[in-house]
Amino acid sequence: MVLYVDNTIVSSEIHTYEPYLPTKLSYNDEIVIPIQEVDKFTLPCESFLYIEGKLTKSDGTISDKLKFINNGISFLFKEIRYLLNGITVDSIRDVGLTSTLKAYLSYNSSDSVRLQNAGWFPKLKITDNVLVDSKGGFNLCIPLKMLMGFFEDYKIILVNVKQELVLLRNSDDLNAVISTETTDVPKVEINKLSWNIPHISVGIPQELALTKFIDRNVDIILGFRSWELVEFPELTETNRYNWPVKTTTKLEIPRHIIVAFQTSRRNNVSKDMSKFDHCNIRNIKVFLNSERYPYNDLYLDFKENKYASLYEMFAKFRQSYYEVQNEPIFTPTEFKDIAPVTYIDCSHQKESIQSGPIVMRVEFESSENIPKNTSAYFLILHDKLISYNPLTKIVKQL
Secondary structure, eight states, X not given: OOOOSOTTEEEEEEEEEOOSSTTOOSTTOEEEEXXXXXXXXXXXXXXXXXXXXXXEETTSOOXXXXXXXXXXXXXXXXXXXXXXXXXXXEEXXXXXXXXXXXXXXXXXXXXXXXXXXXXXXXXXXXXXXXXXXXXXXXXXXXXXXXTOHHHHHOOSOBOSOOEEEEEEEOSXXXXXXXXXXXXXXXXXXXXXXXXXXXXXXXXXXXXXXXXXXXXXXXXXXXXXXXXXXEEEOOOOSXXXXXXXXXXXXXXXXXXXXXXXXEESOTTOTTSOXXXXXXXXXXXEEEEETTEEESSSOOOOBGGGXXXXXXXXXXXXXXXXXXXXXXXXXXXHHHHHHHOOOEEEXXXXXXXXXXXXOEXXXXXXXXXXXXXXXXXXXXXXXXXXXEEEOTTTOOEEEO
16 A cells, blocks of 8 residues: 655644844844754755835835846845854855846746745846835745755754854845836835744654664764855956956865856946846856866857857756756847856866865956956855764864
């Protein structure tokens, strides 16, 4: 007889946790949300943020021209950190930009419908009004797996550990909205923010087995892929660049890299910060030490609509990263108009690269000089290992 009910789990209930200071949710505030109940089995990968608030102009009046951009609520935050027993396990800075860039490659059309409840509208037009009602009010639920690598990759319960989520709000809301009225100054007031996380109750045999495992005093390795954004704030007006991005350790090996550009978008209410620019890029090469990715030159020409090879790379992300069928969210034309980014798959590497420090460098050239006020972004999706002992409660990064 086949059983369709899993009796190992007795119940799964969503518990809500509020910030230490529920009223300090404004500009530059550090919002700390603790979970003190260390004896509970929690499932962080299925947790989410509930946020409600109001969008107005700086004088408090409602404007029908001010609208949230795609993933706009994430752009309200400068940084998010996740801590176990006071140790930072994972963090993300420039939250809106990083999560948007990653999401364009991760989600398909079906995912995007479901994530409208999180403010995800990848094909949003400036005339579309989303999230906000006639009085400026909004509420939404953002899965934390949409914002940080730990919550996306680590799908196992945690116990005997204090958890904290720390969110740092930006100093203004210019990057979260767009307006056809360039003099509009937006104000996003967050009235409520909570962290909602499942508490799992297991059957008696499973609880006994877990207790015995904890008493063995062994370390648990938490493995996941962290998202690290490196920014070149303003490129000079030339057509060739050699950018030494960073040097990393062999324990934080880059597996996937996304390179993107934006021109005059940051802190500009008339430009959509969730979109990217191709800047007439002709070729991009990423080097990990002496190894080059991709192997062949790209020979791009956006003016002549020759970017098929770049779209092909973009479309293969899901298969490489998630081992699922490739279902890109954009058509080639939408890709060019919304997110003409370069995805580099470096998940397969020679042992010589992994034996020591890794120097990351990117070379790119364009068919004409890079425009003024252009920023370059290098999103690194790299391995990360954390050791956690549920008996001694010691957490450390490997």
